[in-house]
Amino acid sequence: TFESAGNAMMNAARSSSSYSRGWHALKGLLARNQPSHMMSTTAPPASVKNIYCIGRNYVEHAYELGNEPPKEEPVVFIKSLSSLRGLKGNTAFAESGRIHHELELVVQIAEQIPLNSHVESWNVVGSLALGLDLTLRDKQSALKAKGLPWTISKSFQGSTILGPLVPLNEFYKNGEDFSPSSLSFELRVNNEVRQKANVAQMIFPVPHLLTFLATYQPLEPGDLVYTGTPKGVSTIVKGDEFTMSWVTNDDNYGYAEAYEGVL
Secondary structure (H helix, E strand, O other): OHHHHHHHHHHHHHOOOOHHHHHHHHHHHHHHHOOHHHOOOOOOOOOOOOEEEEEOOEHHHHHHOOOOOOOOOOEEEEEOHHHEEOOEOOOOOOOOOOEEEOEEEEEEEOOOEOOOOOOOOOOOEEEEEEEEEOEEHHHHHHHHHOOOOOHHHOOOOOOEEEOOOEEHHHHOOOOOOOOHHHOEEEEEEOOEEEEEEEHHHEOOOHHHHHHHHHOOOOEOOOOEEEOOOOOOOEEOOOOOEEEEEEEOOOOOOOOOEEEEEEO
8 A cells, every 4th residue: 555655665764874865765755656646736845945957958959049058067047946836836927928948857966965076976866857947038038138137037936847756766777777868858738749858968967067066055955956958948828738758768768757737
């Protein structure tokens, strides 16, 4: 039963040598073992502390918006906790201007990454999720043209959509080490494929992103990092139905799951 499975996982987490990592993995496992109708699609997890976002981390996406891909260091911005929502929730819509969807791989930190740490692997990641970074594109363009910060075009109510968090070990192949190249994902809006990518296409891989962020501040357990969007960003409007999916690779290996939401 779900209750017995939860008790078993709680005991496993308590006996873990790293309580913090085990606890974050436990919460993800509990969510994964719930019946679908019991999974929250509206409330984001309470464990989130900070939301970091990476811009222009896929070459073709940078070009589609008329930008040069970064070569020396990642483009970083932040979003407020109050902008976070689940698959179904409230999003504030501007009276005018386009909202663009940006599908992203999201990583949640499992343990503290101290200042100036060098992260060499994904071992500090507890869970993965798919998310949408919604952008007021016209507002962003206008602010950029004036040389002003464009935080407000990224951080507004409901602009940071987060799917269910899945423990990293569920992406392992036959119990072997984790392979980032196994991660492929896509976005459909009203059943039309809009975005699709593989993590191997990132300009800056996840360990590099975490190392760069830790150059300026320690990362805390529960922190989210939205790792950038692939090409295909487009307009999404109120009432649109969307599906974020993990998809298998050509060799039929990979994690496969789909999450439906409504804007």
